Amino acid sequence: MSSFCLWNEFELKKPPLVTIQVEETGFAKHVFVEINRYLQQLSTPDAQEFNQTAALIGRLMARRKSSFRTMPGFTSVCKLNEALCRLLRLDLPRELENFRSALPDVCDDELSGEMPTRSSFEYILVRLVSFYHLHERIRQCCLKAARYFGQMLSNNFFMEFLTVLLAAMAKINNISKLQTNNCAKLYNKLLKQRSNFPQVEKHKFLPENYEMPTQLTVIKFPQTPREAKETNPAAVTLNVQPCTVVTKLDRSKKKAKADVGTVIARQKPKFSTETAFQLDSLATVEDVKHFIVRESKARQQSPENCVTKAMQNHEWLSAKTIFERKLKAKEEAKALNIFRKFIGSKI
Known part of the structure; x- marks a missing residue:
């Protein structure tokens, strides 16, 4: 055995x-x-x-x-x-x-x-x-x-x-x-x-x-x-070093010394949401309807230049849906007020 x-x-x-x-x-x-x-x-x-x-x-x-x-x-x-x-x-x-x-x-x-x-x-x-x-x-x-x-x-x-x-x-x-x-x-x-x-x-x-x-x-x-x-x-040796605080100024100095190539000036986009659009332009229900048609077309063709580029697709769809529902309920003042507040909080 x-x-x-x-x-x-x-x-x-x-x-x-x-x-x-x-x-x-x-x-x-x-x-x-x-x-x-x-x-x-x-x-x-x-x-x-x-x-x-x-x-x-x-x-x-x-x-x-x-x-x-x-x-x-x-x-x-x-x-x-x-x-x-x-x-x-x-x-x-x-x-x-x-x-x-x-x-x-x-x-x-x-x-x-x-x-x-x-x-x-x-x-x-x-x-x-x-x-x-x-x-x-x-x-x-x-x-x-x-x-x-x-x-x-x-x-x-x-x-x-x-x-x-x-x-x-x-x-x-x-x-x-x-x-x-x-x-x-x-x-x-x-x-x-x-x-x-x-x-x-x-x-x-x-x-x-x-x-x-x-x-x-x-x-x-x-x-x-x-x-x-x-x-x-x-x-076993413990290498204890004092903790140094690195400020933003120090990081910027190090970054300036580094070779980052040629700095190219960037131009602002032609369409600026701050200058091209004012919330006061949505004064009436008709203004909102024209804005929705124009903005929907802009979101499809050039999303980066549209006014509502900061909004997700589902947020834009929700804003339009609520506006249309209030209009069907014949609550035009409430529809205009809700849409203006929603757009103003997003752009």
């Missing part, structure tokens, strides 16, 4: 948890302390958020199963959900609690006591390796799915759904790194105590020629400026 198949074997046959009398039990206190510290880490709010976010990913996957089933990124999400389910069914905390309960209550180098067999201890080590590699697979699926759905998000596809999915996978990925490091540290410390546990040939757990990993790699996080300064103070 290869090492891969052993840690990846879900229905792994558990050896019987029996205890044997040993002369020295002092090493057991180190095992107890490390397991107890790790169980406390698993009960932190981050671990609870990990389980809640994993459940959210499962619900999101089920909700959009028909929409994304042909997409490669959805396959990665399905594998991610499967790995999260296997991690839940592994139930590492329960295995550690059962093994911890079999350790002696009083541990001393000069006292004898009942200790679990080496097979039970090796079973715990294999479960830690399984936990470690499952988290590694979870992060790989997160990154693979994030690359695919991130490209879809940049193209404005499924904005709301993909935003929630990517945020959930990012949280899973970050918390997974923490749990992986905690698991690797526990395994590396417990592996040193392996030879101290009593071995029973009858309850042998590991296959022949099987070698446990000598060490699990701890993931290195990017250092913050504070951590970098603590490890190497000379590597």
Whole structure:
């Protein structure tokens, strides 16, 4: 049986948890302390958020199963959900609690006591390796799915759904790194105590020629400026410069020094709204009718030179519509007043 198949074997046959009398039990206190510290880490709010976010990913996957089933990124999400389910069914905390309960209550180098067999201890080590590699697979699926759905998000596809999915996978990925490091540290410390546990040939757990990993790699996080300064103070320097206020005069001087080419004088347009049009010219309803006909033609032929060039098409259409409706209702004074006020506020 290869090492891969052993840690990846879900229905792994558990050896019987029996205890044997040993002369020295002092090493057991180190095992107890490390397991107890790790169980406390698993009960932190981050671990609870990990389980809640994993459940959210499962619900999101089920909700959009028909929409994304042909997409490669959805396959990665399905594998991610499967790995999260296997991690839940592994139930590492329960295995550690059962093994911890079999350790002696009083541990001393000069006292004898009942200790679990080496097979039970090796079973715990294999479960830690399984936990470690499952988290590694979870992060790989997160990154693979994030690359695919991130490209879809940049193209404005499924904005709301993909935003929630990517945020959930990012949280899973970050918390997974923490749990992986905690698991690797526990395994590396417990592996040193392996030879101290009593071995029973009858309850042998590991296959022949099987070698446990000598060490699990701890993931290195990017250092913050504070951590970098603590490890190497000379590597971090703060370059603080006084903040200078740049005024408009300074910007104009810099712009004058720059080579901007030859300055060409610009002439004002022939038709100026301030000189060519006066609001008092709309004194009667007939004046407004002539203005509407003339301005409608000007907006079609030369929009940049018309009087109402600052008005949008829908605003001009609304002004004409209201004016015509008031005329049909025989409210000529109100139609003239409304149109004059509307045009005066826009030009």
